[in-house]
Amino acid sequence: IGEIQRFLRDDGTVKVSRSVKELAIKVRRAKEQLSSQYGRLPTLTEIAEELDVTVDDIVLSQDASRAPASIHETVYE
Amino acid sequence: MNNEAIFKFRSISENEAFARLVVASFITPYDPTIGELTDIKTVVSEAVTNAIIHGYDGRDDQWVHMTLTMQNNVLSIEIRDEGLGIADVEEAMQPLFTTKPEMERSGMGFTIMEHFMDAVEVISSQSKGTTIRMSKHLASVQAECH
């Protein structure tokens, strides 16, 4: 079990907030790149595959910063 | 794949983010686009914030109820509080109408919900509480499921 835990944990002492912030930046870049490639917004799976992370990680990273500005953008764009 | 999840959480402001993530988690298996996901999270934020700050007027020991269903690519979301209720629903749903201008509320919550969802229904009765029912067809979702 210790083995399993070490295997699962890889880099386990990093705070979630930090890794989430780092991933959010990568997701933003991947989103732009895939959007221009496909001519539409990518799905979660497509972004996860591009970045080689789980869909879970993408979901959590998308919520790191609450951005009221983006609400405004989406409504009025 | 059809699904259904029912839950309640405390009326603390942190649960606005939690509810948003729960909905995101619920639709993740259907592989929505990032745009659909953002729209739906925005709508849930608005409805849950309303339940907490208007329905419960900031009381943090109450329950906010949420029901999620996915049926034939249609996502339905019900968000309910047992708070103060709305005196005049039609008026409340007008763009820019707010009863809390002092909190820098924009009065755009209902307008955002109506804009992003296919259908929005508001049932409210004073001192009994408010139920918001919304639904949206997820265009990107495959008929055939993973």
Place this chain on the structure above:
Amino acid sequence: MNNEAIFKFRSISENEAFARLVVASFITPYDPTIGELTDIKTVVSEAVTNAIIHGYDGRDDQWVHMTLTMQNNVLSIEIRDEGLGIADVEEAMQPLFTTKPEMERSGMGFTIMEHFMDAVEVISSQSKGTTIRMSKHLASVQAECH
């Protein structure tokens, strides 16, 4: 910040991932380490999988119940099914014990739960169902909350 959320969701296998993500969403605001988060997601996967494949024996129209509470940096998780129940809990909790070897189950679910959590309690009664209660002190979580 203390919090509490109560759920039920359908016993479909996709909801293992849903439950895992819900728990992650619940604890993310407390900013645990990635290790703590991974441990907790693993444990929830094990317990929800057990409810679906053992408790309900694959029936996908039943409810799995989950209660999450966070109190003074202690996370408690209760996962409950109203399924078949466990005849001999002590035996079931032995490492490598499984009643579904044909499904390539490892028999390590309970062992993982006990190893990753501070406390695990299993209450089961045949044909009534099974309740798993687990708790863990999140060491990395600050007393002072955001």
